[in-house]
Structures are given as structure tokens and as C-alpha cells.
Amino acid sequence: MKKIFFVLSIALFSTYVNAQSFKNDTLATDPYWLKLGHYRGATLGGWKSEVDSAEFFLSPIGKTSPLDELEATIAAFSGKNTDPKTTQSRCRFPARYKWLKTKIKNNWPALNCPELQAWQKIINPKGVTLVFPTAFMNSPSSMFGHTLLRIDAKDQTRHKELLAFAVNFAAEPNGSDNAAMYALKGLIGSYPGKFSLMPYYKKVREYNDLESRDIWEYKLNLSEPQVELILLHLWELQSATFDYFFIDENCSYQLLALLQLAQEDLDLTSSFNMQAIPSDTVAVLRNNNLLQTPNYRPAFGTKLYHYSTQMTNEQLDDARELMQGGSLNTRNYSQSQLVAILEMAYEWLNFEFYDKALKREEIAPRLTKLLLMRSKYKVASPFTKPSRPIASPEQGHGSSKVTLGRTEYAHQSDLTSFAYRLAYHDLLDSSAGFIPGAQISFFDIEGAISDKGNTRLEHFYLLDAMSLAPDNRVFDSWSWNFKMGFDRQPNNNIQQGRWFAKGGYGKSIGNPNTLHGYLLGQVEFNNGDITDKLTTGIGSEAGAIWQINNSHKLALTANITWLIDGQADKHSDFAIKWNYSLSRNLSIRTELKNQHWYTSSTSAKFAIQYYF
Numbered sequence: 001m002k003k004i005f006f007v008l009s010i011a012l013f014s015t016y017v018n019a020q021s022f023k024n025d026t027l028a029t030d031p032y033w034l035k036l037g038h039y040r041g042a043t044l045g046g047w048k049s050e051v052d053s054a055e056f057f058l059s060p061i062g063k064t065s066p067l068d069e070l071e072a073t074i075a076a077f078s079g080k081n082t083d084p085k086t087t088q089s090r091c092r093f094p095a096r097y098k099w100l101k102t103k104i105k106n107n108w109p110a111l112n113c114p115e116l117q118a119w120q121k122i123i124n125p126k127g128v129t130l131v132f133p134t135a136f137m138n139s140p141s142s143m144f145g146h147t148l149l150r151i152d153a154k155d156q157t158r159h160k161e162l163l164a165f166a167v168n169f170a171a172e173p174n175g176s177d178n179a180a181m182y183a184l185k186g187l188i189g190s191y192p193g194k195f196s197l198m199p200y201y202k203k204v205r206e207y208n209d210l211e212s213r214d215i216w217e218y219k220l221n222l223s224e225p226q227v228e229l230i231l232l233h234l235w236e237l238q239s240a241t242f243d244y245f246f247i248d249e250n251c252s253y254q255l256l257a258l259l260q261l262a263q264e265d266l267d268l269t270s271s272f273n274m275q276a277i278p279s280d281t282v283a284v285l286r287n288n289n290l291l292q293t294p295n296y297r298p299a300f301g302t303k304l305y306h307y308s309t310q311m312t313n314e315q316l317d318d319a320r321e322l323m324q325g326g327s328l329n330t331r332n333y334s335q336s337q338l339v340a341i342l343e344m345a346y347e348w349l350n351f352e353f354y355d356k357a358l359k360r361e362e363i364a365p366r367l368t369k370l371l372l373m374r375s376k377y378k379v380a381s382p383f384t385k386p387s388r389p390i391a392s393p394e395q396g397h398g399s400s401k402v403t404l405g406r407t408e409y410a411h412q413s414d415l416t417s418f419a420y421r422l423a424y425h426d427l428l429d430s431s432a433g434f435i436p437g438a439q440i441s442f443f444d445i446e447g448a449i450s451d452k453g454n455t456r457l458e459h460f461y462l463l464d465a466m467s468l469a470p471d472n473r474v475f476d477s478w479s480w481n482f483k484m485g486f487d488r489q490p491n492n493n494i495q496q497g498r499w500f501a502k503g504g505y506g507k508s509i510g511n512p513n514t515l516h517g518y519l520l521g522q523v524e525f526n527n528g529d530i531t532d533k534l535t536t537g538i539g540s541e542a543g544a545i546w547q548i549n550n551s552h553k554l555a556l557t558a559n560i561t562w563l564i565d566g567q568a569d570k571h572s573d574f575a576i577k578w579n580y581s582l583s584r585n586l587s588i589r590t591e592l593k594n595q596h597w598y599t600s601s602t603s604a605k606f607a608i609q610y611y612f
Contacts, residue, residue, distance in 0.1 A: 396433020
């Protein structure tokens with residue numbers, strides 16, 4: 001009997017161990033556990049966490065083994081309740097603890113974490129709002145826009161929103177890096193990225209006021225228990241760092257990874273394998289029915305320009321004189337017109353105080369004086385508010401694009417081409433949901449096959465960026481462009497390749513929402529088949545873009561560059577382009593172009609474009 005009992009005991013223990021091992025194997029691949037550990041499938045198989053700090057893991061191999069991390073976590077949570085290490089582990093990973101407690105059915109006690117409870121009490125969470133500051137062309141990390149979260153408190157009103165807490169994920173760059181190094185390191189993931197919690201008004205001041213970026217605020221359809229799950233995981237991420245990539249593992253992607261902890265079956269990140277453009281991440285939230293109608297918060301500069309459109313040149317001159325310390329010229333103005341001048345002078349001076357970092361001791365007395373003068377008139381503000389744009393960012397076209405084209409040449413073999421653009425928007429694309437007059441085209445490649453059966457690389461643009469901020473009566477704005485990559489230029493009835501980089505600086509006039517033009521001075525560098533050595537060029541680019549209506553855009557562009565040390569004296573191109581948006585993600589584009597390097601080449605192109 002003793003032998004039988006011993007054998008049965010061994011068998012039962014083995015069965016229990018196997019059952020427990022099977023249960024752990026199942027839990028380790030549970031989608032929610034993988035989300036808690038930020039695991040994604042590795043290139044050569046297995047798993048790898050996107051968290052790069054060892055402090056986030058309880059197992060030495062937890063970064064690449066969800067199972068080992070699960071077993072280490074269970075062991076840490078299952079210790080004696082009086083053991084400080086057990087309590088410390090539970091309070092360090094409250095989201096893991098809460099989820100595992102429901103899955104393992106052990107007699108684990110309720111969480112008792114005074115620091116966590118105090119943190120939750122201060123935040124007092126009820127809801128979450130996704131905040132989208134639009135693109136800022138003067139910062140490499142913000143050229144596609146940015147997203148952050150606002151934690152809405154239970155006692156929050158519209159007037160108290162600025163006092164809420166904001167959740168931000170951002171790179172932590174080396175303070176000595178210049179803009180070019182910042183962009184390069186951001187592309188290759190050389191900066192650590194971290195989550196932080198801060199007052200929302202600081203981010204509004206940074207984006208809305210200092211950088212003059214419009215802000216869209218989307219309340220999310222999340223219950224209070226779901227918000228609690230998100231914040232429990234945010235608590236776990238206090239010590240976590242990630243490699244920050246501008247294109248994919250950026251602020252918007254990591255916020256989605258945090259938000260998908262709200263419920264077990266919510267998947268927000270799996271579709272972002274190559275890039276996570278902020279507008280696309282907002283669209284994913286819309287597709288999962290998480291977005292409410294957004295609130296639009298116009299930027300300081302947007303409001304100031306809108307106010308100026310409601311004033312005459314004479315009134316604006318008087319406001320400028322007043323903001324510079326002069327006296328109020330009453331002329332024959334009505335009280336409403338005088339109020340407009342005073343308010344414009346105050347807002348204009350306040351904008352320049354932030355924008356130009358003027359000295360507080362000099363500007364503050366002037367601002368106070370203008371407020372006192374305004375207080376003497378018991379008249380409501382005559383200014384209307386800026387109009388809400390016709391489309392919010394998630395309603396714009398997809399950030400990636402494929403193009404099927406047909407090009408006919410006057411004296412060369414005709415081509416059929418296929419192109420792909422990773423991201424994100426060019427000046428002829430539909431402006432709905434995007435900043436008018438701004439272009440950011442990244443990793444744009446086109447291959448072609450001629451009617452004779454020859455294949456070739458037609459162009460490859462690593463980056464093609466342009467900011468055409470027009471001059472107006474309020475802002476002395478400068479425009480710029482930068483383009484680098486490969487294209488083809490004409491030489492004796494063939495198209496020869498060149499690698500190049502060029503940049504320009506100049507001015508724009510008009511209204512980017514209707515008709516505007518620009519003129520830029522440019523410097524470029526060329527190398528490749530078209531030239532036998534590195535050549536330098538100095539020239540100019542000019543253009544006019546007419547948005548006829550929401551579906552039609554017409555552009556006329558011209559480039560001419562004088563080559564300093566090349567065999568040819570100069571090269572040039574002239575083009576007329578028309579874009580017709582059939583729908584949000586489908587358009588037709590035509591182009592007539594004349595290029596000249598050693599010889600001239602004239603071509604006509606028709607293309608169908610699909611955005612996704």
C-alpha cells in the first residue's frame with residue numbers, strides 16, 4: 001500500500017506541475033499579458049519587449065521571454081503578505097497584480113499601496129482626452145504633429161481643463177545636439193523615450209502659445225474602471241524607458257500601447273509595423289469607436305491673425321503704434337473700434353513677448369497699461385472667434401500612398417511607373433486635416449519600365465519638406481524647403497541619374513487655403529551619372545498653388561540653378577500640375593514638365609494615387 005500511495009502521490013504532483021506549467025504557458029501568450037509587457041513578435045521568432053530598461057522586468061530574461069517574466073511575477077506576488085519584498089512587487093506592478101489575481105484565482109489580498117492611492121487621489125480620474133497639437137515645421141520631432149493624453153478629473157469643468165494632468169511620451173535628447181543631429185538620432189532610435197505626468201496648462205502654453213500650434217481635443221469613450229486600468233499601467237511605466245523613433249515607436253504609438261490596456265480585447269498597435277503617424281493613430285481610435293467629437297483650440301497665432309483680418313490697415317497701424325509704447329490715436333473711431341485696437345495691441349504684444357522671449361520687466365508694464373486702458377470701455381469685444389477647420393486631423397487622407405503612373409516623352413521611350421511613399425503629405429494632396437502650405441514627404445520611391453522593356457529607378461526622395469508660411473500684416477514669416485535623394489535629368493535623349501541635396505529660404509504671399517505663391521533662393525549639391533564630379537549649384541525656386549475648391553488643386557512651379565563647377569552652365573525645370581481628389585483616399589494627378597540639363601526633355605504624366 002505504501003508503494004501504491006507513493007506512486008499515486010508522485011503522479012498527482014506531476015499532474016499538478018504539468019497543469020500549472022500548461023496554465024502558465026497559456027497565460028504567457030495571453031494578449032493582455034503581452035500588452036502589459038509591451039511584447040511584440042521578434043523578427044527571427046519569439047518575443048521581444050519594446051521596453052529597454054532592465055528595471056521594468058522581474059526576470060533577468062524577461063525582455064525576451066514572456067513566460068519567464070510571468071513566472072517571476074507570480075513568484076514575487078505569491079510571497080508572504082508580511083514580506084516587504086512581496087508588498088513592494090505588488091505595488092510596483094499594480095496592473096499586473098490586478099489582472100493576474102483574476103486569472104490565477106489565488107487568495108491574494110487586495111492591493112494596499114499608500115503611495116499609489118495618494119497618487120490616484122491627487123489625479124482624481126474620471127475620463128481621458130486625447131490631445132493632438134498639429135504639426136510644427138520648425139522641429140524635426142513634431143513635423144508630423146504630436147499626441148498626448150489629458151486625465152480629466154471627476155470635478156472638472158470646461159474652465160478647469162487647464163488644471164488637469166497631462167500624460168506625455170517624449171524623447172530625452174542630449175542638450176548639446178543640434179537640429180540635424182537631433183533629426184538623425186531620432187530616425188535611428190538613439191534617444192531614450194519616457195512617459196511623464198505634468199499639468200496640462202504647461203503643454204497648452206508650449207504648443208498653443210509658444211509654438212503657435214492649433215490643438216484638437218478628443219474625449220475618449222472610456223469608463224472609469226477602464227481609465228483606472230490605464231493609470232495603473234502608467235504607474236508601472238515610471239521607471240520604463242523605450243528607444244524613441246520619430247517614425248514608428250514615437251509618442252503616438254506609445255500612447256496607443258498605453259490606451260489599449262483599457263480592455264482585454266482592445267488592439268490599437270498591431271497595424272503599425274513601419275510608421276505611426278499621429279493622424280493615423282487618431283484614426284485608429286476612431287475606427288475602434290473611442291473618439292467623441294473633438295474640441296478645437298486655435299493657437300495664439302491663429303487667433304491673432306484672425307483678429308487682424310477684421311481690422312483696416314489704419315486701425316492695425318494704430319494698434320502697432322500702441323503696442324510699441326505709443327499713445328492711443330482716437331481719430332474718429334467708435335468705442336467698438338477703439339476696443340478692437342486696444343485688444344489687438346494687447347494680444348499682439350503678448351504674442352511677441354512669448355514668441356521672441358522679450359524681457360518681462362520691459363513688456364509687463366506695457367501689458368498692464370493696455371489692460372487698464374481697455375477696462376475703461378464697457379463694450380464687449382468686437383472680434384469673432386476663428387472658424388473651426390472643415391476637417392479634423394483624423395479625417396484627412398492616409399499618410400502612406402501608392403501611385404500607378406504613365407509618362408509620355410517627346411523624344412524618349414514612354415514609361416509605366418509604380419511609386420510608394422511612406423509618409424505623409426505634399427502640397428498638391430488634399431489639405432483637409434492637414435496644415436495648408438506645408439509639405440513633408442518621407443521615403444518616396446518610384447520605379448519604372450519603358451515600352452522597350454527596360455527597368456530603372458525613376459526617383460528616390462528620402463526627405464522632401466517645405467514650409468510656405470505666408471507674409472501678412474501681422475507676421476513677418478519666412479518660407480523654406482529641403483530635399484535630398486535621387487532623380488533623373490536629361491542628356492542626349494536619355495535620362496541620367498543624380499544624387500542631390502538642396503535647400504532654400506525665402507518668402508511666400510497669399511492665402512494657402514486659396515491662392516498663394518512663393519520665391520526661394522536655393523543651394524544644391526549634385527553627384528552621379530549626369531555629372532562627373534560633385535557639383536555645387538546656386539539658384540531659385542518659384543511657384544504658385546491654387547486651391548480651386550476642396551477637390552481641385554493646380555500648381556505652377558519653376559526651378560533654375562546655375563552650376564558653379566559643372567560641365568553644364570545651368571539646369572532648370574518647369575511644371576504644371578493638377579490634382580483631383582475623387583475621395584478622401586483616392587486622387588488623380590496630371591503633370592506637364594520641361595527639364596533641361598545638357599539637353600531639354602518634355603513629358604506628360606497621368607497618375608492614379610491611393611492613400612492608406
